[in-house]
Amino acid sequence: MTTPLVDMRNISISFGGVRAVDDVSIDLHAGEVVGLLGHNGAGKSTLIKILSGAYRKDSGQIFVNGKEVTINSPRDARDQNIETIYQTLALADNLDAASNLFLGRELTTPLGFVDDAKMEAETRKIMARLNPNFKKLSEPVSALSGGQRQSVAIARAVYFNAKILIMDEPTAALGVHETKMVAELIDELKKQGLGIFLISHDTHEMMELCDRVSVMKNGQLVDTVRVEDVTEDDILGMIILGKKPSKAA
Amino acid sequence: MSTPETAAPARRDKNIFAALELDTRLLxxxxxxxxxxxxxxxMTDGRFLTPRNIFNLTIQTVSVAIMATGMVFVIVTRHIDLSVGSLLATCSAVMAMTQTSILPDMMGLGLGHPLIPWLTIAAGLITGIVIGAFHGFLVGYMMIPAFIVTLGGLLVWRNVAWYLTNGQTIGPLDQTFQYFGGTNGTLGTDLSWIVAVIAVLATVYGLWQARRSKQSHDFKVKPAWAEVTLGVIAGAAILGFIAILNSYDIPSRRLARMFENRGETMPEGFTAAYGLPISVLLLIAVAIFMTLLARRTRLGRYIFATGGNPDAAELSGINTKMLTVKIFALMGALCAISAIVASARxxxxxxxxxxxxxxxxxxAAVIGGTALSGGIGTIHGAILGALIMQSLQSGMAMVGVDAPLQNIVVGIVLVLAVLIDIIYRKRTGAK
Structure with missing residues (x-):
C-alpha cells in the first residue's frame, strides 16, 4: 500500500481530566474522502482540531507523507498544506470576501502594504471557478447568504493549494441546492488528488460522499470501515452502541 | 401622477451619493x-465661527483626538481603556521631571540645552509604550478583562504621577517643548500655505493613484466627474481651513513681547498671523499614520479581523495575544504624544x-462610529467625534450654559448618538 497522506497514530488529548480523544489512529490517502462519525462529544472535532493546529495533542504522532511533523498552531498546519473549513466557517463578518480569503496570508505590495486590489482580483478569479453567481465582493461577508459564505470558506482552502482538506460539517447550514454544490466540489477536489477528512452527523450523506468512515464514541475509535462493506444500519450500530460490524474485518 | 415625479429626484440624489461613494454615516x-x-x-452673535474661536477649538481638540485614534483600535478589538487620562498624567509627569530636573540638574545639561526637549519626548514615549504594553500583556496573556486592568490603571497611574511630582505643579516647561502646545508653536502664514498646497497635491495624487490601481485590475471606477468633485471639495476644505487659521492675527501686545524676547523692537504697524499650530500638524500626522495602519497594513487588517471574529482570527494563524499587547502599547504611545500636547499647551x-x-x-470614538461590539470604527470618525464633543462643550460655555447643564447635555448627546447609530445600522442592514 502507498504511503498515506496523513497518518495520525495513537493520538490522545485531555481537558481537565476528561479524555476527549483516547489513543485514536486514523489515516488518509491522496484522492480519498474519509468520514468521521460519532455523537456530539464523541471527540471527532477535537481530533480534527489537533490536525488543524487549534489544539495541541498530549501524546501520539502525526505523519504527513510518511514524515513525522509537529503541529502546534494553525500556521504549522498550513505549512503542511492542511486547510480547514470549520463548522462556524471562521469568517470575520465585518471584512469583505477578499480580506477573509487572504486572512493571515495577505498579499502585499513591495512597500509592505496590503494589496487590496490584487487580492480582490484573485478572489474574483477563484470565485468565478467555485461559484459563478458570487458578485458581492466588496461587501462585508455578514451580508452574504449561507452558501456564499461557505464559498468564501472553501475558496480560502482551495486557493492556497491544500493537499489535505478538513471539512467540519460543511453542509450543516446549507439548503438543498447548496449542499449539492458542496458534494460536487468534494468530488472534483478528490479527482485532483486531495485527501479530505469530512465530519458530519448525516450518515446517509456520508455513505455517498466518503470512501471510508471512522466512527468514534466517547473519545475512542470504534472502527474504520470501507463504506461499500457495510450498511447504513451497521454504521448506526457503531455510532450508537459502539460495536464493530460483524461482516467487516 | 405625483408619485413618480417626487420619486425621481430622490433617486437621482441617491445616485449622486452612490457615484461619489461617500460614507453616508460620515456625511x-x-x-x-x-x-x-x-x-x-x-446663539453667540457670530462669535463661535470667528478665526480666533476656530483656532482655539482646534488646539483644544488635539489632545483628546490623538488618543481617540488609538481608542478606535482598542474598542474595535472589543477591549476598553479607562486609564488613558491617568496614563497621560504619568507620561506628562515623567516628561516634566525629565526636562526640569533630571536632565538639567542630575545629568548636568543645564536648563535650555537643545537636546532636552527631544530626550524628554523620548522618555515620555518610552513610558507610555512600556505601561501600555504592560496593560496589553495583562489583558492578552493573563486574560484579565481590559475593563479591570485599565480601571486599576486609572487609579494607579493618576497617583504614580502624583508621587513623581510630589503633587506639585511643574513648570515652566522647556521653550522648544512648548512649541507642541498650540498657541506657542504655529507655522505662520507662509509655511501654513506650503503645508496646505502639499496636502492638496497629496490628496489629488491619492485619488488618482487609487483610481489607477482599480483600473489596472479592471474594476469599476467612479465616473471622472465624481472623482473631480471629491478632489475639489477636499481641496477647498483644506485651503479654507488654512485661510481661516491664517486670518487670526497674533494680538499686538503678544507680538511686541515676542520681539522683546529676541532683543528687538516691533516695527510700527507690524502684524502676523498664527497659521497652522504644530500640534494640529501633529494630529494630522497621527491621523494619516493611524489610517494607513488600519487600512493598508497587516496589523490593521488583523485588528479588524480580531474584532469581527476573534476565533476566526486565531484559527487563521493570527497571534491575537501579541496583537493585544501591540494595540495597548500603541495606545500608550498616543497617550504620551497627547501628554506632550496637553502639558505644552x-x-x-x-x-x-x-x-x-x-x-x-x-x-469621541463612540460618537465617531466605533462599535463597542467590535470590528467597526474609523480613525477620521473618531477625530470628528472629538471635534464634535469639544465644539459642544466650548459652544455651550460661550453661550453661558451652566456647568452642570453642560455635562447633562454632553451625556445625553453621547447616548443619543449611539442610539441614532444603532437605528442607522439597522436601516441600512449594516452590522
Whole structure:
C-alpha cells in the first residue's frame, strides 16, 4: 500500500481530566474522502482540531507523507498544506470576501502594504471557478447568504493549494441546492488528488460522499470501515452502541 | 401622477451619493457638526465661527483626538481603556521631571540645552509604550478583562504621577517643548500655505493613484466627474481651513513681547498671523499614520479581523495575544504624544492634567462610529467625534450654559448618538 497522506497514530488529548480523544489512529490517502462519525462529544472535532493546529495533542504522532511533523498552531498546519473549513466557517463578518480569503496570508505590495486590489482580483478569479453567481465582493461577508459564505470558506482552502482538506460539517447550514454544490466540489477536489477528512452527523450523506468512515464514541475509535462493506444500519450500530460490524474485518 | 415625479429626484440624489461613494454615516456626522456650529454661531452673535474661536477649538481638540485614534483600535478589538487620562498624567509627569530636573540638574545639561526637549519626548514615549504594553500583556496573556486592568490603571497611574511630582505643579516647561502646545508653536502664514498646497497635491495624487490601481485590475471606477468633485471639495476644505487659521492675527501686545524676547523692537504697524499650530500638524500626522495602519497594513487588517471574529482570527494563524499587547502599547504611545500636547499647551505639568480624558476619548470614538461590539470604527470618525464633543462643550460655555447643564447635555448627546447609530445600522442592514 502507498504511503498515506496523513497518518495520525495513537493520538490522545485531555481537558481537565476528561479524555476527549483516547489513543485514536486514523489515516488518509491522496484522492480519498474519509468520514468521521460519532455523537456530539464523541471527540471527532477535537481530533480534527489537533490536525488543524487549534489544539495541541498530549501524546501520539502525526505523519504527513510518511514524515513525522509537529503541529502546534494553525500556521504549522498550513505549512503542511492542511486547510480547514470549520463548522462556524471562521469568517470575520465585518471584512469583505477578499480580506477573509487572504486572512493571515495577505498579499502585499513591495512597500509592505496590503494589496487590496490584487487580492480582490484573485478572489474574483477563484470565485468565478467555485461559484459563478458570487458578485458581492466588496461587501462585508455578514451580508452574504449561507452558501456564499461557505464559498468564501472553501475558496480560502482551495486557493492556497491544500493537499489535505478538513471539512467540519460543511453542509450543516446549507439548503438543498447548496449542499449539492458542496458534494460536487468534494468530488472534483478528490479527482485532483486531495485527501479530505469530512465530519458530519448525516450518515446517509456520508455513505455517498466518503470512501471510508471512522466512527468514534466517547473519545475512542470504534472502527474504520470501507463504506461499500457495510450498511447504513451497521454504521448506526457503531455510532450508537459502539460495536464493530460483524461482516467487516 | 405625483408619485413618480417626487420619486425621481430622490433617486437621482441617491445616485449622486452612490457615484461619489461617500460614507453616508460620515456625511451625517459632518452635517450634524456643521449644524451644531451654525446654531452656536447664531446663539453667540457670530462669535463661535470667528478665526480666533476656530483656532482655539482646534488646539483644544488635539489632545483628546490623538488618543481617540488609538481608542478606535482598542474598542474595535472589543477591549476598553479607562486609564488613558491617568496614563497621560504619568507620561506628562515623567516628561516634566525629565526636562526640569533630571536632565538639567542630575545629568548636568543645564536648563535650555537643545537636546532636552527631544530626550524628554523620548522618555515620555518610552513610558507610555512600556505601561501600555504592560496593560496589553495583562489583558492578552493573563486574560484579565481590559475593563479591570485599565480601571486599576486609572487609579494607579493618576497617583504614580502624583508621587513623581510630589503633587506639585511643574513648570515652566522647556521653550522648544512648548512649541507642541498650540498657541506657542504655529507655522505662520507662509509655511501654513506650503503645508496646505502639499496636502492638496497629496490628496489629488491619492485619488488618482487609487483610481489607477482599480483600473489596472479592471474594476469599476467612479465616473471622472465624481472623482473631480471629491478632489475639489477636499481641496477647498483644506485651503479654507488654512485661510481661516491664517486670518487670526497674533494680538499686538503678544507680538511686541515676542520681539522683546529676541532683543528687538516691533516695527510700527507690524502684524502676523498664527497659521497652522504644530500640534494640529501633529494630529494630522497621527491621523494619516493611524489610517494607513488600519487600512493598508497587516496589523490593521488583523485588528479588524480580531474584532469581527476573534476565533476566526486565531484559527487563521493570527497571534491575537501579541496583537493585544501591540494595540495597548500603541495606545500608550498616543497617550504620551497627547501628554506632550496637553502639558505644552498649559506650559506646565499640573496634577489634574488629563482628568476625565478617558471618558472624553471613549465618547469621541463612540460618537465617531466605533462599535463597542467590535470590528467597526474609523480613525477620521473618531477625530470628528472629538471635534464634535469639544465644539459642544466650548459652544455651550460661550453661550453661558451652566456647568452642570453642560455635562447633562454632553451625556445625553453621547447616548443619543449611539442610539441614532444603532437605528442607522439597522436601516441600512449594516452590522
Amino acid at each position: 451625517g456626522m459632518v452635517g450634524a457638526f456643521i449644524l451644531l456650529c451654525l446654531a452656536f454661531n447664531v 498649559l506650559t506646565n505639568h499640573s496634577n489634574d492634567i488629563g482628568t476625565l480624558d478617558e471618558l472624553r476619548v471613549i465618547a
